[in-house]
Amino acid sequence: DVKVTQSSRYLVKRTGEKVFLECVQDMDHENMFWYRQDPGLGLRLIYFSYDVKMKEKGDIPEGYSVSREKKERFSLILESASTNQTSMYLCASSSGAVSNQPQHFGDGTRLSIL
């Protein structure tokens, strides 16, 4: 079974802090994704990556950056956290062509910015 592990289940940070959310997958998947999920808005794509050192902006990249130095790890960085970044963050991975392979999700990190 594919395992996608997010480093923290719950995280509380302060406005202006630099925040790192880590995600690791153990199935040698090429593709990795970061989403945020908010009530009434559904899952929204922040960034994704099809390969090591490769990244592409999703629908809502502002205020975020990512890093993919190794195939198994995809990090989401909030450069200067703000209260409107309080959300549930979900990491996912998939193999091969994005078009027809299901995504496997981690359990999520509930991030609160005070």
Next chain:
Amino acid sequence: GQNIDQPTEMTATEGAIVQINCTYQTSGFNGLFWYQQHAGEAPTFLSYNVLDGLEEKGRFSSFLSRSKGYSYLLLKELQMKDSASYLCAVNRDDKIIFGKGTRLHILP
């Protein structure tokens, strides 16, 4: 979510059948996924449709009409554990876009 429409909430009775609809813009369409998400948990993959027709997997079936931009997820013999959100996700130009999800309540 970018013109992917699903009902916000639905309620059904244990043992019954429920159909959850999803409509989407057809431009750039490459396929459609359904995911299940229990409260506080990660979404899990249910089905993938790329061709027209019905695909059955046990109690769950998924239907697609590409020309109409329409899909549905059919859940039979509902069980209490089916209480969850059901997410429709469209592959549009090789980018996956999620609908806002349908929260399904099952009554005993």
